[in-house]
Every structure is written in structure tokens, then in C-alpha cells.
Amino acid sequence: MDHDGLLAQVRATYQALDPVPAEVLAAARAALAWRRPGAELAELTGDHAGQAGAVRGTPARTLTFTARDTVIEMEIAGTGREREIAGRLAPPSPARVHVRHPELPPGGPETHADDTGHFALPAIPEGLVSLLFHLPDGTSIVTSWIRL
Known part of the structure; x- marks a missing residue:
């Protein structure tokens, strides 16, 4: 397994077990969009x-x-x-x-x-x-x- 594949698996595991709340993602996107x-x-x-x-x-x-x-x-x-x-x-x-x-x-x-x-x-x-x-x-x- 290469580096990118390993990172993709880690990302998928975190998204399945401990996803970032939608409200937090929305706030982060808004903060970047409104810089x-x-x-x-x-x-x-x-x-x-x-x-x-x-x-x-x-x-x-x-x-x-x-x-x-x-x-x-x-x-x-x-x-x-x-x-x-x-x-x-x-x-x-x-x-x-x-x-x-x-x-x-x-x-x-x-x-x-x-x-x-x-x-x-x-x-x-x-x-x-x-x-x-x-x-x-x-x-x-x-x-x-x-x-x-």
C-alpha cells in the first residue's frame, strides 16, 4: 500500500467512526469563504x-x-x-x-x-x-x- 492509499483509509476510518459535525464544517467553510x-x-x-x-x-x-x-x-x-x-x-x-x-x-x-x-x-x-x-x-x- 502506498502513502496516498494509507491516508485515504485513515480518512475513511475517521469519517465513519468520528465524523466532523456538519455545523463545524459549515462554520469552517464560511470562515474561509468570508476571510x-x-x-x-x-x-x-x-x-x-x-x-x-x-x-x-x-x-x-x-x-x-x-x-x-x-x-x-x-x-x-x-x-x-x-x-x-x-x-x-x-x-x-x-x-x-x-x-x-x-x-x-x-x-x-x-x-x-x-x-x-x-x-x-x-x-x-x-x-x-x-x-x-x-x-x-x-x-x-x-x-x-x-x-x-
């Missing part, structure tokens, strides 16, 4: 559940992402299969906002942050999500992946 070289990463620095004042009166989850010079605050509300995201950029800046989601095609949901940095995204499917912000100066910020 944004040059985009600054905004890491999750705060995650608080059940905050008051949520959209439509349901308990909300408040997330804070921090990049070098920018803070992104988001409120996630809703139950069931869809969530609503409302947020803002600080310091305030207009931006084009893209939703990155393994189950949505590229060019999926998009909105704009206004001059005060506020944005809203209704009906985002539950699951892994990352937001990509295209700023007026040509730079981009991408949030780390979170589970809605």
Missing part, C-alpha cells in the same frame, strides 16, 4: 444576558466587541429561529454592515450604520454570526464569531 485580509478584528469583550430595555420587550443579550480604536455594542433580542440585532459604533461612524452566517449566501443581509453609528438587522437566523463593517475610509472591521 477579509486586512480587516481589523473586533474581539468579544462583554456578553451580558437578560438586560432590560430589549427590542419588543423580550430579554436581550448585550454584546461588546473591541477593536483597536472602535467599540461595537450590540443588543440581540428575540427567541425561536430568528434574532434582531441593534447596535452602534463608537466613535460614531457611518458604515455598510454585512452579516456573515454559515447558512446564508455571500451578499446576504446587509444594512447601513447611520452618521451616529447606529444600525439594525431584523430577522437574522440563529447560529454562528459575525458582522463585517466597511468604513468610509476604506478600512474594515470584522467581529469575532458568536452564537445567537
Whole structure:
């Protein structure tokens, strides 16, 4: 048996005995498909559940992402299969906002942050999500992946 044959047998054995979950494969494919070289990463620095004042009166989850010079605050509300995201950029800046989601095609949901940095995204499917912000100066910020 040659090297390639042995590797094929090992791969087949792992796929039969301990397959990679479909959700993990989808997230990996989405991460590679949505890579944004040059985009600054905004890491999750705060995650608080059940905050008051949520959209439509349901308990909300408040997330804070921090990049070098920018803070992104988001409120996630809703139950069931869809969530609503409302947020803002600080310091305030207009931006084009893209939703990155393994189950949505590229060019999926998009909105704009206004001059005060506020944005809203209704009906985002539950699951892994990352937001990509295209700023007026040509730079981009991408949030780390979170589970809605």
C-alpha cells in the first residue's frame, strides 16, 4: 500500500467512526469563504444576558466587541429561529454592515450604520454570526464569531 492509499483509509476510518459535525464544517467553510485580509478584528469583550430595555420587550443579550480604536455594542433580542440585532459604533461612524452566517449566501443581509453609528438587522437566523463593517475610509472591521 502506498502513502496516498494509507491516508485515504485513515480518512475513511475517521469519517465513519468520528465524523466532523456538519455545523463545524459549515462554520469552517464560511470562515474561509468570508476571510477579509486586512480587516481589523473586533474581539468579544462583554456578553451580558437578560438586560432590560430589549427590542419588543423580550430579554436581550448585550454584546461588546473591541477593536483597536472602535467599540461595537450590540443588543440581540428575540427567541425561536430568528434574532434582531441593534447596535452602534463608537466613535460614531457611518458604515455598510454585512452579516456573515454559515447558512446564508455571500451578499446576504446587509444594512447601513447611520452618521451616529447606529444600525439594525431584523430577522437574522440563529447560529454562528459575525458582522463585517466597511468604513468610509476604506478600512474594515470584522467581529469575532458568536452564537445567537
